[in-house]
Amino acid sequence: MAGGERAEVFSGFMVNAWVVATMVAVVGGAIGFFIVMRSSAFVAHAIPNGSFAGAAGATLVGANPLLGLAVFSLAGALGISLLGRRARHDVATALTLVFMLGLGSLFLSFRVEDAEAVYSLLFGEVLGIGSNQVWPTLALSLASLLALALLWRPLLLDSVLPGSARGSSRVRLELAFLVIVALATTMTVPVVGTALIFSLMVGPAAAARAFTVRPHVALALSVALAVVIVWIAIAWSYNTNWPIGFFVGALSASAFLIGRAWSVASRRLGGARHRAPAGELSP
Amino acid sequence: MDQPALDVASVTVQFGSRRVLDGVTFQLRRGEFTGLIGSNGAGKTTLLRVILGQQSPDQGTVTIAGGRHGAVGYVPQKFLLDPDMPLRGRDLVALGLDGHRLGLPRPSRQRRERVQAMLAAVGAERFADARVGRLSGGEQQRILIAHALISEPQLLLLDEPLANLDLRSAKEVVSLLAQIAREQRIAVLISAHEMNPLLPVMDRVVYLADGRAVSGTTDEVIRTDVLSHLYGHHVDVLRLHGRVVVVAGDIDDHHADHGVLEVD
Numbered sequence: 120m121a122g123g124e125r126a127e128v129f130s131g132f133m134v135n136a137w138v139v140a141t142m143v144a145v146v147g148g149a150i151g152f153f154i155v156m157r158s159s160a161f162v163a164h165a166i167p168n169g170s171f172a173g174a175a176g177a178t179l180v181g182a183n184p185l186l187g188l189a190v191f192s193l194a195g196a197l198g199i200s201l202l203g204r205r206a207r208h209d210v211a212t213a214l215t216l217v218f219m220l221g222l223g224s225l226f227l228s229f230r231v232e233d234a235e236a237v238y239s240l241l242f243g244e245v246l247g248i249g250s251n252q253v254w255p256t257l258a259l260s261l262a263s264l265l266a267l268a269l270l271w272r273p274l275l276l277d278s279v280l281p282g283s284a285r286g287s288s289r290v291r292l293e294l295a296f297l298v299i300v301a302l303a304t305t306m307t308v309p310v311v312g313t314a315l316i317f318s319l320m321v322g323p324a325a326a327a328r329a330f331t332v333r334p335h336v337a338l339a340l341s342v343a344l345a346v347v348i349v350w351i352a353i354a355w356s357y358n359t360n361w362p363i364g365f366f367v368g369a370l371s372a373s374a375f376l377i378g379r380a381w382s383v384a385s386r387r388l389g390g391a392r393h394r395a396p397a398g399e400l401s402p
Numbered sequence: 403m404d405q406p407a408l409d410v411a412s413v414t415v416q417f418g419s420r421r422v423l424d425g426v427t428f429q430l431r432r433g434e435f436t437g438l439i440g441s442n443g444a445g446k447t448t449l450l451r452v453i454l455g456q457q458s459p460d461q462g463t464v465t466i467a468g469g470r471h472g473a474v475g476y477v478p479q480k481f482l483l484d485p486d487m488p489l490r491g492r493d494l495v496a497l498g499l500d501g502h503r504l505g506l507p508r509p510s511r512q513r514r515e516r517v518q519a520m521l522a523a524v525g526a527e528r529f530a531d532a533r534v535g536r537l538s539g540g541e542q543q544r545i546l547i548a549h550a551l552i553s554e555p556q557l558l559l560l561d562e563p564l565a566n567l568d569l570r571s572a573k574e575v576v577s578l579l580a581q582i583a584r585e586q587r588i589a590v591l592i593s594a595h596e597m598n599p600l601l602p603v604m605d606r607v608v609y610l611a612d613g614r615a616v617s618g619t620t621d622e623v624i625r626t627d628v629l630s631h632l633y634g635h636h637v638d639v640l641r642l643h644g645r646v647v648v649v650a651g652d653i654d655d656h657h658a659d660h661g662v663l664e665v666d
Contacts, residue, residue, distance in 0.1 A: 156487065269504050276501035279489060280481065280549075328488040332533045337488035382486070386536075 133357070135248045140349045142260040143310045144319065146303045148345030149267055151324030152338040153296065156278040161209055162199060162297065163320045165216035167304045167313040169195040172223030174240050174308070179226050184240065185255060185305060192304040195219055196297035200290070243312030243364045252309065259306040266299050275334060311349070315364040319345055322371025326378030329385075344374055405467050407432045407556045407589035408453065413462035415448055421613050422448045425462070428608050428617035430589040432467075432556060435580045436617075437600040438593040440610030446593040447479070449610065450561050453591075467556050475550030475588075479561035483542060485535035491545040492530045495520055498549035516552065523586075524548045524578060540571030544578070551582065558582070560592045564599055572599045579603075597624070598645045624648075 154163045173191025174184040195215050202211035239247075267274075270292070277292055307316045323344035327337045352366035406429040415423040423445045430436055440446050451457040453464055454476060466473060483489075496517050500507060507513075521530045526544045529537055534545055543563055550558060560579070564572040576592075580603035583590040594600060597607070601620065608617040609624070611632050616623050623629070624646055626639045633650075640647045 156484075158484075268506055271506050272497065272501050272503055275489075276497045279483065279487065279494060279497065280478070280546075328486055331488050332490050332531070334488050334493055 135250050135253055136353060137350075139248050139252055139256045140310055140353055141346055142256050143307045144345040144349040145342050146260050146263045147307055147316065147319040148323045148327075148342035149264060149338060150300060150303050151320040151322075151345065152327070152334075152341045153267070153274055153278060154300070154320050155324040155328065156275070157296070159296075159300075160317070160321050161212050162300060164317045165199070165212045166192050166195045166297070166300050167308055167316040169216050169219030169223075170301075170304050170308060171240050171313045172219045172221075172226060175223045175226035179229055185252075185309065188240075188308050189301075189305040191219060192301035193298065196294070196301040200294045200297050203293075239312070240308055241312050243308075243310055243315060243362065243367075248310065256306045256310075259302050263299050263302045263306075266295070266302075270295060270299075311367050312364045315367050318368045318371040319349070322368075322375045323348060326371075326374035329378035329382035348374065406430060406465075407467045408591070409463075409465040410449075410453065411463050411465070413449070413452055413459045413464060415445075415452060415457065415613075416460050423452070423459070424613040426610070426613070426615040427462075428615060430557065430591060430606075432587045432589050433584055434605040435583040435590045435603055436592070436606045436608060437597055437604045438591055438608045438610065439595070439597045439600075440593075441595055444610040445613045446595075446610055447561060450476075450559055450591075450593060453557075453559060473555050473557065475553065475555035475558040477543070477546045477550050477558075477560040477563055479565065481542070481546065483535040485533070487533070487535045489534050490531050491526055491534045491537065491541075491548075492517055492521065494534055494545055495526075495530075495548045495552055498552040520548045520552045523582070524551070538571070539566050540568075540575060543567065543571070543575050547575075547579070547582075551586070551588075556588060558588050558590045560590070562593055562595070564592075564594055564596070569599075576600060576603055601644075601646060 151163075154160060170188045170192035173187035173189070173194075175187070176191070177184045177187025198215040198218075199208050199212050202208065202214065273292055274296060277289065281289075303320075304313075304316060307319065311319055324337075324341040326344055327340035330340060331337050348367060348370040351370060352363050355361070355366050356363040408430040410426055410428050413423055413426045414421065426445075426449060438446055438449065448457060452459050453466075454474060455464075496507070496513065499513065499516065518527070521527045524544045524547050526541065526548055529541050530545075534542065537545065547558075547560075547563075558579075563575060563579075567575060576599050579590050579592060582588060583605075591608075592600065597604075600607075604620055606617060607620050607623045608615055609629065609632065611629075612634075614632060616628055616632050624639055626637065629639060629648060630636050635650070638649045640649060
């Protein structure tokens, strides 16, 4: 690794990559906190994978792929929410995913010559991000984060005690959450790809909860881990020419494994710590 | 006395041809601890859902003092909290205070003190900072009770809170709830298929069988003639070493085994 090469990682078109990828990581880590809290990992897998059909469709009619992503991820969120009953919706999620994947393969079959560009959406092309993507990503990031901040307490309560919110307010809350996932999907797919948003949304958040018992600290840690993972992935991807998605996936999985190990170790030690005062105080 | 905290009048709920609740009538007063007793399928959960406003009755009315379903604290049945969740008991109690509000919480000394006082009231201070999903069943139950109580409801409903507790934890939770009912002037209604843990502290009982109910003090209700009339066939109420066993007249009839037959 030459010194000059390392300098280039931070120069020119790479600046867009750093800026956009950082925003994507912040939003992915924040939403991931709730995805893991709500055990919605399947949704986090289905919405991005289904939305790739939207990008394929947009390419087919000559529209901006980002628009196709937005339309399809929102449609996916609505489909999951409407078909699912009482916020238990893994079958609805699967059906929505299967239907959208089917559409995607149909769209691709019509225009084989553009397939390459669409395939890159599967695994991301952070190094090819243009400056025209910075502002839409920033806008979507801010919208997602603002929505999460607004819904912080109701979402947290509903994640912990799913019976708490009553009837219609519960359905609205779930729908709002799925729409946030859809927004985040739209901005994340071009950067890390559909196949790997999943790992960015689940890995850091799942790892973070092993290290703290405080929800807001877990959220902050999840964001920090996601950012660090994406930064390392960009640097390694630049140096090796391997796809960034591989590094994001591998690092997310590693973070999760370290979290599990930490969790097991601290339970062995911390379990004794928790029991000791109990013994002293009880009569 | 003043207006009842809860007035259930002739509530009937029908699922298809099955009458799950049939003219159920009773009242709860503030400061009273009431057991809702009945075997599985007797209609306990449906009745709680009607009181919570999650199920509308086909006939009859439910009136809650203050007139709003929101004034009811509720502890759901057999709730297992995710053991890995990054959440302390303290956080869960705070969510009971303002978890329905939008926006980020503003930490204030007043909010902190209110949560602390509630934790103290249910005896949960000692484990309030541990991961809530890793607490024992009895400890989680205390946190959930504090979560339901901190919004200062006049009525607290608990659906089978003793179902997965060992005998000692069950006793502790029951005496805690009776104490809360008296000291905080709240009507507490606790559903159970087994009445014996509740007997020492229960002010009143609502006894459900096949959707019909009788209510009154324990001595008024847990009697051979009253329960035989409710069941529509003969049952015996036996008292053994301070415990009550309800036995159907016919040995093969499993309708009426609310008591536990083994005796310590």
